[in-house]
Amino acid sequence: MKHGAVAGPAAETAPTLAQLTTMHVGGPAERVLVAQTRDELVALAEDLWDEGDPWLLLGGGSNTIVSDAGYPGTVLLVRTTGIERIADPELAPGVVRLRVQAGHDWDELVATCVEQGLAGIEGLSGIPGLAGAAPVQNIGAYGQELSDVLHSIEFLPGDFASDGEVRRMSKDELELGYRDSVIKQGLEGVVLSIDLLLRENDNGSATAPVQYEQLARALGVALGDEVPIGVVRDSVLRLRSSKGMVLNPEDRDSWSAGSFFTNPIVSESFARTLPENAPRFPVGNAEPEAVATTFEELARGVELRVAPAAPEQRVKLSAAWLIEHAGVPKGFRLPGSGAAISSKHTLALTNRGGASAADIAELARFVVQRVQQEFGVILVPEPNLYGLQV
Numbered sequence: 001m002k003h004g005a006v007a008g009p010a011a012e013t014a015p016t017l018a019q020l021t022t023m024h025v026g027g028p029a030e031r032v033l034v035a036q037t038r039d040e041l042v043a044l045a046e047d048l049w050d051e052g053d054p055w056l057l058l059g060g061g062s063n064t065i066v067s068d069a070g071y072p073g074t075v076l077l078v079r080t081t082g083i084e085r086i087a088d089p090e091l092a093p094g095v096v097r098l099r100v101q102a103g104h105d106w107d108e109l110v111a112t113c114v115e116q117g118l119a120g121i122e123g124l125s126g127i128p129g130l131a132g133a134a135p136v137q138n139i140g141a142y143g144q145e146l147s148d149v150l151h152s153i154e155f156l157p158g159d160f161a162s163d164g165e166v167r168r169m170s171k172d173e174l175e176l177g178y179r180d181s182v183i184k185q186g187l188e189g190v191v192l193s194i195d196l197l198l199r200e201n202d203n204g205s206a207t208a209p210v211q212y213e214q215l216a217r218a219l220g221v222a223l224g225d226e227v228p229i230g231v232v233r234d235s236v237l238r239l240r241s242s243k244g245m246v247l248n249p250e251d252r253d254s255w256s257a258g259s260f261f262t263n264p265i266v267s268e269s270f271a272r273t274l275p276e277n278a279p280r281f282p283v284g285n286a287e288p289e290a291v292a293t294t295f296e297e298l299a300r301g302v303e304l305r306v307a308p309a310a311p312e313q314r315v316k317l318s319a320a321w322l323i324e325h326a327g328v329p330k331g332f333r334l335p336g337s338g339a340a341i342s343s344k345h346t347l348a349l350t351n352r353g354g355a356s357a358a359d360i361a362e363l364a365r366f367v368v369q370r371v372q373q374e375f376g377v378i379l380v381p382e383p384n385l386y387g388l389q390v
Contacts, residue, residue: 017070020077021061022128022247023257023383025357027070029056034077038101038192041080042156045190046164048074056386057190059103059130062247063137063257067387068357078103078132078190083112086195096200097151102132102191106139114233118198119206120149122229123215126240128247128258132191136183137382138176142236143211147176151195158188166192178283178316179262179382208232214239243345253342255351257383260364261319264377268313274375275325279318319371319379320347326374328367339363357388364390 017026033048035041048055054073058064080103088097096118100109110125123144133139134146135153150171157167175182183189199206207226210216216223218235240246244253271280323346324330333340338355340363342348349363368379368390381390 017061017064017066017075020058020075021064021066021257022255023061023065023357023360024255024351025068025355025360026066027068027357029071029073029075031074032077033074034079035103036079038080041076041078041102041190041192042164042166044076045156045158048076049158059133060105060128062128063133063383065257065357065360065383065385065388069387071386078130080104080192083109091197094200096198098196098198099154099193100131100196101193102130104131106131106134110233113198114229117201117206117229119201119208119229120144120196120198121146122208122232123212123236125233125236126246131194135174135176135191135194136181137179138181140179142215142239145176147171149196149198150174150176151197153194154192156190156192158190178265244342244348244350245345252352253344253348253350256342256348259319259347259382260349261323261347261367261379262382263319264317264322264379265314266317266377268315270376271315271317274317278325279321280315283314283316317377320345322371322375322377322379323347323367326367326370328370334359334363334366337363341367361385361388361390 015032016028018024020026020032033044035044045057056064056066056071056073056075057078058075059078080101082101082104084099086097086099091097098113098118106127106129107125109131110121113120114122114125121144123142124139124146127139127141129139135150139146152168152170153174155167155169156164173182183191199208201207206229208229209224209226210219210221210232211223213223215232215235216225218239219227219231221227237246241248244251244256245258246254248254265283271278274280323341328341328346330341330346331343333352337359338352339359340350340352342350349360349367351360364381371377371379
């Protein structure tokens with residue numbers, strides 16, 4: 001894997017993680033490197049693996065919180081950009097395959113697609129971060145998820161057995177779930193680019209069905225109605241801004257990592273123990289495996305197979321509802337802390353100015369304890385935490 005020492009024009013004077021993340025907290029890194037091209041990203045990542053010391057891959061910093069002590073190693077910033085159409089004879093008419101470099105700003109990508117009449121990600125407008133991080137989290141909002149449109153990713157494995165060979169991983173190989181993937185679960189490597197399958201209409205007149213109730217209400221349409229994707233994007237941006245979920249230097253509610261906790265998924269029987277007005281949404285379950293024993297097998301003495309019971313229905317809860325009804329309202333802050341719950345949305349923890357990473361972690365722990373005490377649900381942080389415990 002060796003490509004020579006990590007040095008030269010890619011190196012920068014190390015800024016603090018507070019300067020590189022949307023939460024604006026975190027101490028310095030020992031070294032910061034910048035990859036401007038795909039080839040630089042491959043070479044720098046392989047050199048860092050060869051060195052054998054800890055290092056952190058960082059995109060837009062919207063889903064990462066590092067301790068006040070900083071990161072004890074190298075931070076590699078992904079700054080590769082570019083969008084291209086990929087010829088694919090297997091695609092159905094009206095479907096376009098786009099390849100997007102990992103360092104491309106996600107919302108700029110959505111804006112470009114909407115302008116070109118490419119439908120499929122307009123509901124993901126305003127999500128901060130870069131394209132390469134999207135499959136790690138399987139980002140989603142307002143009725144759409146990346147898994148709906150992802151074709152594959154270009155992936156550089158961190159496994160030395162791979163001998164540095166870049167591989168293409170299909171959507172199925174990534175095992176995408178609710179804000180989850182095999183990469184988030186520990187598969188080491190670097191996303192170099194992502195391929196998306198989007199729908200094309202002439203003259204930028206693409207429409208898409210509205211699949212999220214809050215968005216339908218904001219648009220004044222019924223669920224399932226088709227709306228121009230530009231209208232959908234504008235409405236989503238307004239909704240996200242009203243919750244402080246669109247980055248804005250003037251809005252301290254957006255000094256956050258977005259939704260700090262994932263919405264818990266619990267059994268239907270447990271959900272029935274919660275107050276009747278607690279929001280809950282059905283989650284698709286796998287079908288039970290079909291099991292049968294033939295007469296021939298019984299004659300040979302094979303033990304009778306018994307069909308497993310159908311799995312219990314799972315439901316998704318609203319973390320925001322749980323937090324607020326556990327007595328933690330919008331704008332709440334602990335005495336003397338620079339961290340607070342967003343004044344617009346209880347699911348976001350924010351830096352009100354001068355907050356430390358320790359302040360954020362302390363507030364997160366308080367929220368987790370309150371929800372657990374009140375409802376018996378343990379909230380799980382969504383951002384990647386380094387040097388911090390919640």
